[in-house]
Amino acid sequence: xxxxxxxxxxxxxxxxxxxxxxxxxxxxxxxxxxxxxxxxxxxxxxxxxxxxxxxxxxxxxxxxxxxxxxxxxxxxxxxxxxxxxxxxxxxxxxxxxxxxxxxxxxxxxxxxxxxxxxxxxxxxxxxxxxxxxxxxxxxxxxxxxxxxxxxxxxxxxxxxxxxxxxxxxxxxxxxxxxxxxxxxxxxxxxxxxxxxxxxxxxxxxxxxxxxxxxxxxxxxxxxxxxxxxxxxxxxxxxxxxxxxxxxxxxxxxxxxxxxxxxxxxxxxxxxxxxxxxxxxxxxxxxxxxxxxxxxxxxxxxxxxxxxxxxxxxxxxxxxxxxxxxxxxxxxxxxxxxxxxxxx
Numbered sequence: 001x002x003x004x005x006x007x008x009x010x011x012x013x014x015x016x017x018x019x020x021x022x023x024x025x026x027x028x029x030x031x032x033x034x035x036x037x038x039x040x041x042x043x044x045x046x047x048x049x050x051x052x053x054x055x056x057x058x059x060x061x062x063x064x065x066x067x068x069x070x071x072x073x074x075x076x077x078x079x080x081x082x083x084x085x086x087x088x089x090x091x092x093x094x095x096x097x098x099x100x101x102x103x104x105x106x107x108x109x110x111x112x113x114x115x116x117x118x119x120x121x122x123x124x125x126x127x128x129x130x131x132x133x134x135x136x137x138x139x140x141x142x143x144x145x146x147x148x149x150x151x152x153x154x155x156x157x158x159x160x161x162x163x164x165x166x167x168x169x170x171x172x173x174x175x176x177x178x179x180x181x182x183x184x185x186x187x188x189x190x191x192x193x194x195x196x197x198x199x200x201x202x203x204x205x206x207x208x209x210x211x212x213x214x215x216x217x218x219x220x221x222x223x224x225x226x227x228x229x230x231x232x233x234x235x236x237x238x239x240x241x242x243x244x245x246x247x248x249x250x251x252x253x254x255x256x257x258x259x260x261x262x263x264x265x266x267x268x269x270x271x272x273x274x275x276x277x278x279x280x281x282x283x284x285x286x287x288x289x290x291x292x293x294x295x296x297x298x299x300x301x302x303x304x305x306x307x308x309x310x311x312x313x314x315x316x317x318x319x320x321x322x323x324x325x326x327x328x329x330x331x332x333x334x335x336x337x338x339x340x341x342x343x
Contacts, residue, residue, distance in 0.1 A: 017207035017219045021267060024274040029084030033302030035076035041278065041294040044069045049288040067127040070101035076302045095305035100127060111307045114155040118308070121149050145319055153311035160316055189242045196235035204228050216275075219267040225284060226260035259284045274299050 028034065040047075044065035051060040074097045079086040094110040105124050109116040125131045132149060147154055204223045211217040230252050237249045261283030268276040275298070282293040 017209050017221075020209070020217065020269060020272070021219060021274075023272060024267075024269050027273055028299070030082050031301070032080070032082060033076070033078045033304070034083060035074065035300040035302040037072055037074045037298045037300075039072040039296055040069060041296050042069055042290075042292055046288075046290050046293055049290065050285055050293070052288060061129055063127050063129055067100050072099045073097070074099065076300075076305060078302060078304055093305035095303075109305045109308070110158060111305055113158055114307065114311075114313075115158045115161055116153055116155045116308055116311050117148065118151065118153045119148060120151055122151075147312055147314070148319070153308045154314050154319070155307075155311040156314060156316055156319070189239065192239055192242070193236065196239070197232060200228070200231045200235050204231060215271045217269045219269065220264050221267070222262050222264040224260050225263045226255055226258040228263075229258060230255050 044062070047065040047069055048060060048062070051065075054060065074095075076095045077083075077091055078093045079090045080092055081090045091110075093112075096108055097104055098106040100123065102123060104118075104120065105127070106119045107117070121132050201223075204227060206222050208220045208222075209217060210220075229250075233249050233255070234252070236243075240247070240249055243249075263283060264280045266276075266278045266280070267274065268278075277297045277299075279295045280293075281295060282290045285293060
C-alpha cells in the first residue's frame with residue numbers, strides 16, 4: 001500500500017502503476033477470505049553458494065538447503081467482515097501449512113474454540129538432521145506427544161494456549177498478574193510513518209508497467225537496496241519517540257555494509273486483481289554467482305478452514321510433559337530437567 005500511494009507522487013508512469021496497485025489492494029481489502037503461498041524461487045545449490053562464507057562447521061547442511069529450496073508456506077484466513085475492517089476477533093478461521101518436496105511437514109488450523117495441530121515428525125527430523133525417538137519406543141505416559149509424533153491430529157483449547165503461552169515461553173505462570181498489552185501504534189503515528197515512507201519510495205523507486213492480451217499485467221518496482229533502506233530509516237528517525245518501546249532505527253553507519261544493488265518487486269495483476277508478488281534478491285548476493293534467487297508470494301481467494309475429523313483433544317501441559325519426558329537426558333546436557341520445570 002505504501003508503494004501504491006507513493007507512486008502517485010512520481011512520474012506519469014508511476015501514477016498509472018500506483019493507481020493500478022491501489023485498486024488491486026483495495027479489492028483484496030474488500031474480500032472476507034484470503035490465501036497466500038510463500039516460497040523461494042531458487043535451488044539448493046544456490047543456497048549453499050550463498051552460505052559459502054560461513055565459518056567451518058557452521059555451513060548450511062545439504063538437507064536444510066534441499067528443504068528450503070522446495071519449501072512452501074501456505075496461509076488462509078476467513079473473516080466475518082471485509083479484511084480491511086477486520087480486527088483479531090473478527091477472524092472466524094485460520095490455517096497454516098508448511099510443506100516440503102515430499103508433502104506437508106506441519107499444519108495447524110484455528111477453527112471455533114480449538115487449535116488443531118499435525119506434523120510429519122519423521123520427515124522433519126530427516127530434513128533437519130535431528131532424529132526423534134520412534135513412536136513405539138516412547139513410554140505409555142508420553143500420551144499426547146506420542147499421538148503428535150505419530151502424525152495424528154490433536155486439538156487444544158485456543159483459550160488454554162493463550163492463557164499458558166507466556167508461561168511456556170518463560171513468562172508468568174497462569175494465575176499471576178495479566179501480562180501488559182503489546183505496544184501498538186496509534187492511528188496518528190501510523191499516518192506519519194506511512195507519509196514518510198511514501199515520500200522516500202516516490203523518490204527512489206522506479207515503476208514500469210507491461211501488459212499482455214490475456215488480462216495479465218506486470219508492474220515492476222525497482223530501487224537500490226542500501227539507499228532505499230537508509231533513506232527509509234532516516235525518515236523514521238524523527239518519529240522514534242512515538243514508536244513502541246525498544247524499537248531501534250538503524251543508522252547509515254549500521255547499513256554501510258549492506259549491498260546497494262538494485263532489487264525489483266514484480267507485481268502480477270490478472271484482470272486488475274493481485275495474483276503474485278516476486279521480489280528478485282539475486283543482486284544482493286555480492287560474492288556468490290547467483291542466477292535465480294527470489295521470494296515469491298502467490299495470492300488466492302482463500303479456502304475455508306475446517307476442523308479435521310478424528311482429532312484427539314489434549315491439554316497443553318500433557319503435550320509438553322510428553323515432549324520433555326520422551327527426550328533423553330543428553331538433549332538437556334546430560335542432566336535431565338528439574339522436577340519443578342513442568343509444575
